[in-house]
Amino acid sequence: MTTPATLPKSRQRLILAVLLLSSFLIWMDNTILGITAETLADPVRGLGATLSQLQWATGSYTLVFAALMFTAGALGDRFGHRTVLATGMATFAAASVWAAFAGDAGELIAARAAMGVGSAMIMPATMAILTWTFTGPARNTAIGISSASAGVGLAAGPLIAGVLLDHFWWGSVFLVNVPAVALALIGIIALVPQFRSPTTRPLDPAGFVLSISGLGALAYGLIRAGQVASWTPLDVWAPIASGAALLTAFVTVELRMRQPSFDPRLLAGRIFGGGNAALGLLLFAMTAAGFYGAFYLQGARGFSPLEAGLASSPAAFGAMIGGPLGIRLVRRWTIRPVTATAVTVAALAMGSFALFGLHTPLVWNEIVLAVQGISIGIVMGSVTAALMNTLPLERVGAGSAVTNTVRQTGSVLGIAVGGTIMSITYRRAIDGSLQDVPGPVRDQARVSAEQARHIAATLGRPELAHAADDAFIHAMHVGSLWTMVIALAGAAVLAITMRPTRTPATPAPEPVRSEEVLLQQ
Numbered sequence: 001m002t003t004p005a006t007l008p009k010s011r012q013r014l015i016l017a018v019l020l021l022s023s024f025l026i027w028m029d030n031t032i033l034g035i036t037a038e039t040l041a042d043p044v045r046g047l048g049a050t051l052s053q054l055q056w057a058t059g060s061y062t063l064v065f066a067a068l069m070f071t072a073g074a075l076g077d078r079f080g081h082r083t084v085l086a087t088g089m090a091t092f093a094a095a096s097v098w099a100a101f102a103g104d105a106g107e108l109i110a111a112r113a114a115m116g117v118g119s120a121m122i123m124p125a126t127m128a129i130l131t132w133t134f135t136g137p138a139r140n141t142a143i144g145i146s147s148a149s150a151g152v153g154l155a156a157g158p159l160i161a162g163v164l165l166d167h168f169w170w171g172s173v174f175l176v177n178v179p180a181v182a183l184a185l186i187g188i189i190a191l192v193p194q195f196r197s198p199t200t201r202p203l204d205p206a207g208f209v210l211s212i213s214g215l216g217a218l219a220y221g222l223i224r225a226g227q228v229a230s231w232t233p234l235d236v237w238a239p240i241a242s243g244a245a246l247l248t249a250f251v252t253v254e255l256r257m258r259q260p261s262f263d264p265r266l267l268a269g270r271i272f273g274g275g276n277a278a279l280g281l282l283l284f285a286m287t288a289a290g291f292y293g294a295f296y297l298q299g300a301r302g303f304s305p306l307e308a309g310l311a312s313s314p315a316a317f318g319a320m321i322g323g324p325l326g327i328r329l330v331r332r333w334t335i336r337p338v339t340a341t342a343v344t345v346a347a348l349a350m351g352s353f354a355l356f357g358l359h360t361p362l363v364w365n366e367i368v369l370a371v372q373g374i375s376i377g378i379v380m381g382s383v384t385a386a387l388m389n390t391l392p393l394e395r396v397g398a399g400s401a402v403t404n405t406v407r408q409t410g411s412v413l414g415i416a417v418g419g420t421i422m423s424i425t426y427r428r429a430i431d432g433s434l435q436d437v438p439g440p441v442r443d444q445a446r447v448s449a450e451q452a453r454h455i456a457a458t459l460g461r462p463e464l465a466h467a468a469d470d471a472f473i474h475a476m477h478v479g480s481l482w483t484m485v486i487a488l489a490g491a492a493v494l495a496i497t498m499r500p501t502r503t504p505a506t507p508a509p510e511p512v513r514s515e516e517v518l519l520q521q
Contacts, residue, residue: 007133011191015133016142018187019126022089023146024153025180026119029096031157031316032173033058033112034290035309038298039170040105041450046170051448052227053105055419058291059219059412060109064116065123066408067212073124073401074203080194081125081132086185088121093181100171127400131388132195140327140385158313162306207262210250215409218243219416226420229427266395266402274497275387276403279380280410281490282343285483286376287411288418289350292476297365299449300358300469300476314366315373322377330382336498339379343491346375351484354477358469379494386498418479423448425475433467 007015037054040046049057076084095114102108126146134142164172221239225231254260267273297308322342329338349372356365384403391399427446434442445452445464452468455461 007193012133012138014187014191015129016145018184018191019130020146021180021184021187022085022122022126024156025089025092025177025184026122027153028157028160029115029119029153029174029177031153032161032176033061034294035158035161035298035305035312036165036170036173037291037294038308038450039165039305040108041448043451043454047102047105047108049105049108050451051419051423052223053109055223055226055291055415056109057105057112059223059415060113061116061119062287062408062411062415063212063215063219064113065120066405066412067208067215068117068120069124069401069405069408071203071208072121073128075121076125076128077196078203080196081128082188082192082194084121085125085129085192086188088118088125089181089185089188090118092118092122093178094118096174096177096181100174102171123404124400127388127404129192129195131400140389141324143381143385143388145324146381153316156316158309158316159306160309162304162309165305204254204257204260204262207250207254207257207260210246210253211262214243214246214250215412216243217246219412222413222416222420226423229424262402262405264402266391266399267406269390270497272387272390272399272402274493275383276406278339278343278490278493278497279383279403280406281486281493282346282376282379283407283410284414284417285347285350285487285490287414288479288486289353289483291415291418292422292479295449295472296353296356296476299453300472311362311365312369314370315376318370318373318375319377319380320373322374322379323381325374326378326380326382327385329378330386335382335386336495339383339498340491340495342375342378343487343494346372346379347484347487347491349375350487351480353480354484356476357473383494418483421482422475422479425478426471429471429474430467433464433471 036046037057040049040057041051041054042048047053072084072088092115095111095118098114099108099111102111130142130146131139160176161173164176217239221236221241221243224233224239225236228236231237250262251264254262254264267276293312294308297303297311298305303311326338326342349368352368387403388399426449430446430449430452434445445455445468449468449472453465456463456465456468
């Protein structure tokens, strides 16, 4: 089908509802794991997962998500985006059940990787179906609403996780995905047409192997640095260098293909390339900031999972408001000043956590998270709409794959680098308080603040718990500042690349590209 505009508006709205539910699940699952991290780190209530294992539990999901995204987009072009979306939903549900009953941290990491396979099939198919279903201004509105659904998922995830963790075991936070998937599958089968691209892209197995091995090696080296608290060992810099080389080879291979599944040429466009770079940097900073946010509320401040979910909800509700608000602001003031300003505000909100401590009034946490959420919501919806409008309809699948791959790569690096910087800073900060602690116990206390608090409770040494809290707060301060710098870099990229194209002085009419129309609206 190549004329989706003929669909009745009532059916378009129902299709949008199904797509919103599909993307909602992905965002909800991300925030659910964040709230569950503190419980998973607990040796009694959870799996006793170390910080590096928690990084991999999150990173394995985003790693597979990023590496498989463009392959899933090619599968959609070949076999139909509805088929790929339904298969991805079923895979996501099955992997969720596996994760719920994982017996140790290693099995949970594997299950999360399987969930990443499902999500990689869901996301590009969702964007492709949305773009084929809607045209013109309605497409921008639909994309803005879709971005707002991310905020709904972000808001619902912590609250649902908090309720479940207060009443059930940690695995229940994954089982909650199953009924939602069942409802979405009914809608997909009943409502969504079988959209296919007229140009079928190859599956590109070489690109998949190079990308996942490159990202995997890079993430391993970065996370390993946190485990050994140093950047100089061979098993740290060698995987990082190998990962960079493999990713370079991946880009080289894709550039030589006539129809690559991941097309780096699309990133050469000023708007498409610059917008993706900015979103990748924003996701990098946002994911890193969110990684230690749950540990701050539950570990250092002692909130229950439900209390932590409620305390972090302003960010999600802010994102819900920011999505449609961003589309309206861009229509009035153009995309460049709106998005560059919004990312700058989000960066300053992230950096403000460097001023937070163990006794900071909670109202300041709520205000900062709300401002950050609104700012990010403004950027995600409006920039995504701008990127997709620069592409012809037949390139939407490829463009969606590139866009989502860049975002997930930013998330992978944010988790790896953010957790590693926090781990290294924490270890250096707590070492002075462990001089009189026995060797094996000292090593365990240096792993994470959660382990140190558990040891302090077991040995009856409250001063060790206080030292762990102080060391964590110092690590959070350092992390807040560097995430702010990364996000500010994203704002600078938007300010440079989203400038409108100057209109020629000659009166002769010339065809206007879709990207120029969007920027000059």
